[in-house]
Amino acid sequence: MESILLDVFEEHLDEAAFLWTQWEQALEAPDFNLEETATVEARLRAQLDGLVVGAAAVAEALLKPSLESEDPSTLFAAAFALLDGSERMQPSDVLALLVPRASKLRAPIQRALELNEREELTETLQPLLKESAPEILALTLEVLAFHHATPKDVAVDMLLQHEEERLLVATLRCLQPLPRHLLRGHLPRLLADPRPAVREAAMEAGLISGARVAWERCLDMAGRHAAPSRQQLLLLGLSGERLGTERLLTLLEVEELRADVLWALGFSGQSAAAEACLGWLEHQELAPLAGEAFSAITGLTLQDAYVLEKREESAQEPLPLEEEDLDADLTPRPEEALPIPHPEAVGAWWRENRGNFTPGQRYLRGRSFSMETLLGELRQGPMRRRHAHALELALRSQGACRLQTRAFTRRQGTELARLRNTAQRLSVRPLSGILGGG
Template sequence: MAPPRLMMDVYEEHLSEAGFLWERWERGLASPAVDLTVTAAREERLLAHLDALTVGGSEVAGALLIPTLDSKAPTEVAAAAFALLASGEEGARKVLERLEAGKGPALAGIQRALELDDSLAPAALLPLLGSPRVDVQTLVLGALVFRRAVSPTVVEKFLSHGDPRLQSAALLGLEGRLDETHRKGLQAALDSPHTGVRHAALTAGLIAGLRGAWERCRKWAGESSAVGAQARVLLALGGGEQDITGLVKLLENAVLRPSTLWALGFSGHVSAAEACLAWMDKDRGTAALAAEAFSAITGLRLEAPYVAPARVAAEEPIPLEEEDLDADLVPTPEDALATPAPAAVAAWWKEARTRFDPGTRYLRGLPFSAQALLEALRQEPMRRRGVLALELAIRSRGQLRLEARAFTRRQASELARAFASLASLSPRRFDGLMTQG
């Protein structure tokens, strides 16, 4: 029997709030203004609404949660799917049934729920890897990789798959220490014609300590593709002064400038900081990105007097005939960055510059070390933590992982394990970490 209408209104409100909070939580994971503490507080509110949805049992599941799996809003689907997975075996069965038949937003929402859920055993997902639908196979393999719950046998099965989506997912499931079969598969993937496969192979290759991956990193750093952007970040993380000089030169290319400024913020080099300072004045369009990178290296807090006054919205509305009706009005993470006051920043740097050694890598103004890396993973804005988590994986040869898009309770456990293994992290440049041919 369905719950009374008044009671159902309460559950509908819980689902609506869960969908809203889920979307807000996801946006926060890419925010330059949100840290781990704020994220955990938002997550607590989200989980409270999700927990409330499980109280209604099969009646609420049938009347509200299962129909929501067909919604066009991925976060509503994710919230409903997560609550169903947490409700028990029957709810999980309904989610997996809808997964096999779903498409579009439904698939995206269900995948996110499967990634974050820890109640459904990974073994329950394995039969779906035999689905005739590649999108379903890719979703399931991606969820298993996210949970670090995929076996080497499963990875090997898809490592040379003909579909690049499955191959990319399998590459990200590789562990840091490879057997000969996996190493050969990874090396072949570095030569793939598919951008997504090369992107995944570059990441997996550096975690595995593959010299060929580091060589490709240097080779691809000038590309305008997603692989090029990833190569620039990796080169900034682990390169030497010559590599950083090469990245600084790429700032002259307007197409590459935004992603290069982003990368340079992780380099920690004085030369990169000075290049970012110069571009705060040269290009207003990327001044905020340049300031973010400068701050990440030097530790300067971007607040008055080092930021420009906030812009006030125009009093007169834009005439309808002049308005771009096709414009994407959803704010981007970059929209939250502070616009610098270049002259004030330059004056600060003139005084602070003497405290910085050109041969030292810095993180927020402190010399880089394994301890500093882990402290940054605890304190940095969410937007930057994914790159720092990748550096942790590379420096530990894949033995220490932190999933920066997981719930914070999992992240706390992973971070505690990393602190306990601090002595195993090498602060060397990446060319010194690549030991496999």
């Protein structure tokens, strides 16, 4: 291939790698919605498509050599173009991509598999479920779960007894909702597992399966002297339960949990939670989180008079090279894009409007919580919060309404349109009111 032509495809690869990073950040951003994310995505897809049209010549000259890269974004772009452009992927092709990699370099290839939209993908992955290596088996189950695909011809009963943590978690996420015999045979043990990730996955799987014991375990783990995870706290907020909100308000006193509790309170929709957030609007680190939660409940848009100007970070002397953490993740955190609320202005707004909020009633963006308001947030709300809203949709439908909020936006739009009618018929009662007795 002429060098000048190869230069064009190298530019496509570099741009795709850069834009993939930007798009992944947009999926977690508090200042992007689905439409804005789709704009970034369109640029990414154009670069990826440019690599695919190069066919076999570009695959041999550029993409396959790029699989040796240790840069995750380059590895993603090369793997995606290869997987998307091949005539038909074989299980051996996928294994050849995965097996030689160190664990951290399998992640971008896994992402390429998750974002692949070829219809035969899930069938191609099924033979990998016979692999003996737990890490490959877990990765395969995670990709299948991403595509809402159920594993075939695999002894899931044995998988739920496996000792490997990631494999257990992947199995629980892939089998939602759990069949009744698996609920009875395995859920109590997994809810009591000493590993937080396993307990968390079991709790989520149990709730999606309608098992009351999972909700009781969630409440127990959020006791005053427990150490609940961020996800367990979120489940309390999503539940719509008065008791769940009360537990969160109590845990707000625990300093190391405070940021995660504020996040969860924003999904509770309770006026008491909004009032509690006001107390943290002057805290230097927590004010943006408290403002985000307050806004999510009340609908107050934090802009203009309701925000403070962000202070510029003062220049610091660079650390000596030997003191630098060269492995530190310098990717901006989503919270850094949140506005800083003006405490006095927000407080004055609340004093004027608090009478519009009935104690015990659940609100979302200032409106009474309903499936319509929930779907509205999934269509137009901040990307950062949509993952939790999609989880609530899965909980309330017991797995019937699934939205993959980390997929390409075209797939998300298709899924939203497909589940709309079913979702609107779901109950908005507190979660305990729709759980069974298991």
